Amino acid sequence: MTPTQKHLLKLLVEIDEICKKHDIEFFLDYGTVIGAVRHEGFIPWDNDLDITMTEPNYNKFVEVCEKELDGKTRIFRDNRRDREYPSVFGRYIDLECSRISPSFPFWKPDCGQVIDIFCLMELPKDEVKKNEAIERFFAYDEFSNISFRHYRKKTDGIMKRYKKYRRLSKIVGREKVLSSLEKKIFNQHYDDCDTYISSSARFVGPKTVIPKYFYNNPIEVDFEGHKFKMSDKYIEVMRYHYGETYYLLPEDKRIHAEMTHTGIPEAEYFNDYKEYINKPSLLKHRLKAKNNNVEEGYLTYKWNLNFYQALIYKNAYVVRKNLQNRMSLTPTEAQKIKDRKELEKINNILADYFYVQMHSSVRSWNLYTPVDDDIFELAVYIMLYYKNDFNGARKMFNLRIENGYDLTPTLKTYLDALDSISDLNKFYFSKDFENAGKILDHAMQNYPEIKEIKLSQLEYLCAVGEYDKAGELCEKLLLEYPGNDACEKALGDIAYDKKDYEEAKKHYDFVMENSANGFYHLDIRKRMEAIG
DSSP: OOHHHHHHHHHHHHHHHHHHHTTOOOEEOTHHHHHHHHTSSSOTTOOOOEEEEEHHHHHHHHHHHHHHOOSSSEEEEOTTTOTTSOOSSEEEEETTSEEEOTTSOTTSSOOSEEEEEEEEEEEOSSHHHHHHHHHHHHHHHHHHOSSOOOOSOOOHHHHHHHHHHHHHHHHHOHHHHHHHHHHHHSSOOOTTOOEEEETTOOSSSGGGEEEGGGGSSEEEEEETTEEEEEETTHHHHHHHHHOTTTTBOOSSOOOOOOEEETTSOHHHHHHTTGGGOOHHHHHHHHHHHHHHHHHHHHHHHHHHHHHHHHHHHHHHHHHHHHHHHHOSSOHHHHTTOOOHHHHHHHHHHTHHHHHHHTOHHHHHTTOOOOOOHHHHHHHHHHIIIIIOOHHHHHHHHHHHHHTTOOOOHHHHHHHHHHHHHHHHHHHHHTTOHHHHHHHHHHHHHHOTTOHHHHHHHHHHHHHTTOHHHHHHHHHHHHHHSTTOHHHHHHHHHHHHHTTOHHHHHHHHHHHHHHOOBHHHHHHHHHHHHHHO
């Protein structure tokens, strides 16, 4: 661990001790779950730690912190208790060290290392009321923060509410508006609640609303030599927040842009410059700049929305014309092609369509390119049978479904193939081999030509110890996919089972150097540690 990670772990242990003492439940969440599952600790390059509590547990934790923390070495902050603090979610702060970040309230001495604590608030099941609650929360979070613009994307409804709150604050005062809103937002209970909104929410969209069942049953997990709780639906949690490729190590290993120093107390850091700060003037100018930034951002993103809406309609028209002019078969007929060179030609014809539909800005606006059903079917077919991009196919399906488009019988079949791949990964990584075997039988019977399903069969055979069958299958797959990481991992596992550790290490070294599969890395490290 890095010094920052060691320090964060120390704070997490403190929180865990407080929670156990007072019967408070929390869950490791977000990237911390990926770290716990993929690395059994921190993501190696990360410098952040997130936990989540349901609202009753969060409120109890706040009360306990007010009694137990001395305020000199540890404090708890959120902007309901401190209006100058810029975050709706809570932070457990160590004042004996320094953490310097552009998003920290540098006008007051709360700049120590922190653990973010997110609160889960109930949402009504009725879609109209739910949308109202979401818009109210986003507008409140922006309005309550006097320093930084939080949201990069705003609906008309959110902006309308935000402006309303600003107008009211000039008449009745800011505190009265905040207090009135907080009575409508926090500590709400709905008998039919099946979703939460998390105080971590920063963008309007599907990930704003989190299924309630994610947090019904906690399980213990190893994290840097300690036991902490996370959701028993941890695979679903990772897929929900990070997509189908949660197990892959990213090429862009991003970290939160902070500097930390465990040896300099935050007060010492703060005292170096506080005499130069005119706090009332600073906050006044910060608020003015923030409001201007919100207005400008809203207009900018409205323009972007209009641009991307026009782009997707043009994209739908162009892809139809390209297919008509450059392909002799209909899109439906093309879905029977197996030859890789012919599939490559179709992929090239669809290249612009894929680029626009998979563009991050288009997806962040939840925009679906309105192509005919047969074209969408062909695009998914290419994703699954040529590009082997089941994560991209899932994103395209999500956009189609979320925009209210029906699924044809063919699309239902492709969606079943995607679900099979997802379930195979889920059951394989959670070591539920009984269910993995059932899903694998179904998938091999119906989709034997999809690369991910072929490789899943190999992973399954190794996982259940059928190494002779795995060896035979691996020979066949290596002819089709030379140097494939799943095949190399399987060869290593087969050699390891035979106690040919030198041969195993050769294949494992290849995987460690060339594979982005974090679960492979974790398993290999454990195996190599076992043999010394």
